[in-house]
Amino acid sequence: MKIICSKDNLLLGVNTVQRAVATKNTMPILQGIRLRTEGSSLWFEATDLEIGIRCNIPMEVQEEGEVVLPAKLFSEFVRKLPDTDIILESIDNNVNIHYNKSNFVINGYDPEEFPEITEFTSADIIEIPATIFKKMIRQTIFACAVEETRPVFTGILVHVEKENISLVSTDSHRLAHSKAMISDNDKEFKGIIPSKTMQELLRLLDDNEILTVQYNSSKIIFKFGSCQILTRLIDGQFPSYKQVIPQSCNTKLLLNCKNFLDTVERASLLSKDNYLKINNVRFNIEDSILNVNQYSEMGKISEQIEIEQEGENVAISFNAKYVIDVLKIIDTENIIMEASGPYSPCVFRPENEEDYLYLLLPLRN
Amino acid sequence: MVGQLHQAITEVEENLSRLLNEVKSLRQYIEYLEDENINLKRQLCAVSEADINRIQKNASKIQKEAHENLEKLYEQGFHVCHIYFGEQMESNCLFCNAFLRKD
Ligand SMILES: [Zn+2]
Numbered sequence: 278m279k280i281i282c283s284k285d286n287l288l289l290g291v292n293t294v295q296r297a298v299a300t301k302n303t304m305p306i307l308q309g310i311r312l313r314t315e316g317s318s319l320w321f322e323a324t325d326l327e328i329g330i331r332c333n334i335p336m337e338v339q340e341e342g343e344v345v346l347p348a349k350l351f352s353e354f355v356r357k358l359p360d361t362d363i364i365l366e367s368i369d370n371n372v373n374i375h376y377n378k379s380n381f382v383i384n385g386y387d388p389e390e391f392p393e394i395t396e397f398t399s400a401d402i403i404e405i406p407a408t409i410f411k412k413m414i415r416q417t418i419f420a421c422a423v424e425e426t427r428p429v430f431t432g433i434l435v436h437v438e439k440e441n442i443s444l445v446s447t448d449s450h451r452l453a454h455s456k457a458m459i460s461d462n463d464k465e466f467k468g469i470i471p472s473k474t475m476q477e478l479l480r481l482l483d484d485n486e487i488l489t490v491q492y493n494s495s496k497i498i499f500k501f502g503s504c505q506i507l508t509r510l511i512d513g514q515f516p517s518y519k520q521v522i523p524q525s526c527n528t529k530l531l532l533n534c535k536n537f538l539d540t541v542e543r544a545s546l547l548s549k550d551n552y553l554k555i556n557n558v559r560f561n562i563e564d565s566i567l568n569v570n571q572y573s574e575m576g577k578i579s580e581q582i583e584i585e586q587e588g589e590n591v592a593i594s595f596n597a598k599y600v601i602d603v604l605k606i607i608d609t610e611n612i613i614m615e616a617s618g619p620y621s622p623c624v625f626r627p628e629n630e631e632d633y634l635y636l637l638l639p640l641r642n
Numbered sequence: 643m644v645g646q647l648h649q650a651i652t653e654v655e656e657n658l659s660r661l662l663n664e665v666k667s668l669r670q671y672i673e674y675l676e677d678e679n680i681n682l683k684r685q686l687c688a689v690s691e692a693d694i695n696r697i698q699k700n701a702s703k704i705q706k707e708a709h710e711n712l713e714k715l716y717e718q719g720f721h722v723c724h725i726y727f728g729e730q731m732e733s734n735c736l737f738c739n740a741f742l743r744k745d
C-alpha cells in the first residue's frame with residue numbers, strides 16, 4: 278500500500294472511527310484501525326464487535342493494499358504530524374510514514390485477522406433527516422442506563438411506523454419519549470439501539486444530511502456522507518412504557534427554563550460530594566411560588582421563583598441531576614411540569630411542544 | 643291365506659312390543675336425566691347469596707393483602723415490578739410505581 282495525503286485527511290479518518298476501537302483488553306487486533314485502499318480513496322475502519330465504524334476519504338493511491346495499525350499510537354502520531362504532504366507506505370504489516378525529510382515506522386497487525394465489518398443487503402431502508410434524528414437522540418439519550426443488569430435499558434428504543442417515529446429511553450427512575458414525523462416512509466422498524474451507537478451518530482452526523490437506515494432482525498446500518506455505522510441491536514423486550522405515563526395531574530406548573538435550571542444547579546451545589554450518591558432537591562410549590570429551602574453541612578440556600586400554577590399545592594423532591602438533565606436539552610423558553618402529589622411520577626414537557634415528554638419519579642423522603 | 647295373515651299380524655305384534663320396550667327404557671332414561679337436572683339445580687341454589695358475598699369478600703381481602711404485602715416490600719426497598727421483581731432497589735422505580743398505582 279502506498280498513499281499520499283494531507284494531515285487533515287488522516288486526522289478526519291482517525292477521529293471518525295476512533296470511538297469504535299475496542300477499549301477493553303479483548304483481541305489485540307480490535308485495538309487497531311484498518312486502512313484499506315479502494316480506487317482512489319482510503320477506508321478507515323474500527324470495530325469492537327458491538328459497533329463498527331467505517332469512513333471513506335478520497336486520496337492519492339499509488340499502490341493498493343491494507344494495513345491495521347494500533348489505534349492509540351497511530352492517532353496520537355497523526356495529531357502531532359506537521360501540516361505537509363504525508364506518504365504512507367506499507368512494508369509487510371508495518372507502515373512507514375514519510376513527512377518532510379523524516380519518517381516514522383509503526384508496527385501493525387496482520388490485516389487478515391481484522392474482522393470484516395460486513396454490510397448486509399436488506400430491502401428495508403428508511404430515510405430520516407439528520408436534524409430530526411439528532412434532536413430526538415439528544416432528547417432521549419441522557420435517560421439511558423449507564424451500567425445495567427438489564428441490557429435493554431442501555432439503549433434507545435426506536436419505533437418507526439410508517440410516517441411516525443418515536444424514541445424512548447429509561448433507566449427505571451425516569452423515562453424520555455420523543456416523537457416526530459418522517460415523510461414518504463411505508464416501512465416499519467422496532468429495535469433497541471445501543472446508546473454508544475446513538476452517541477456516535479450525534480457526534481458524526483451533519484445537520485443537513487439525510488440518514489439512511491438499513492436493518493434486519495439483529496443488525497442495523499446507518500449511512501450518511503462518507504460514513505457507515507454498523508451495530509448490533511440489543512436483545513430483549515423493552516418494557517411497555519405507555520402504562521407508566523400518567524394520564525392526568527393534580528398540579529400543573531409553567532416555569533421559565535433558565536431560571537429553574539439556575540436555581541436547581543445552585544441548590545445542588547450544597548448536596549454535592551455528600552455521602553449519599555443522590556443529589557436531592559426539594560421544591561415547595563405554594564400559590565404560584567416555587568420555594569427551594571435547602572441546607573447541608575456546606576451551607577444553606579433559600580430561593581423563590583414566581584411560576585404559573587393550576588391545581589393544588591405540593592411539596593416534592595427529586596434527584597437534582599435528573600431535573601438538570603431535562604432542563605438542559607429543552608430549547609423552549611418555558612417548561613410545563615405536571616405533578617400528582619409527592620409520590621407519583623411528574624411529567625415535564627416543553628411549552629407548546631406536544632412531541633416530547635420526560636417522566637421523573639420523585640424521591641421518597 | 644289365513645295362515646299368512648296370522649303370520650303377518652304376529653310379526654307386527656312382535657315389532658310393536660319391541661318398540662314399546664324401547665320407548666319404556668327411553669322414558670326411564672329421561673326420568674333419570676330430569677332427576678339429575680333437578681338435583682344439580684338444587685345444589686346450585688344451595689350456595690346462598692351470603693356464601694357468594696363471603697367468597698367475593700375473601701377474594702378481595704386476599705387481593706388487598708397481596709397488594710399491601712407488595713407495597714410493604716416496595717417500601718422496604720425491593721422491586722415488585724416484573725422487570726426486577728424481588729431485587730434490591732436503588733431509590734425508586736417507575737415500573738413498580740405504575741404497577742402499584744394501577745391496582
Ligand atoms: Zn421495579
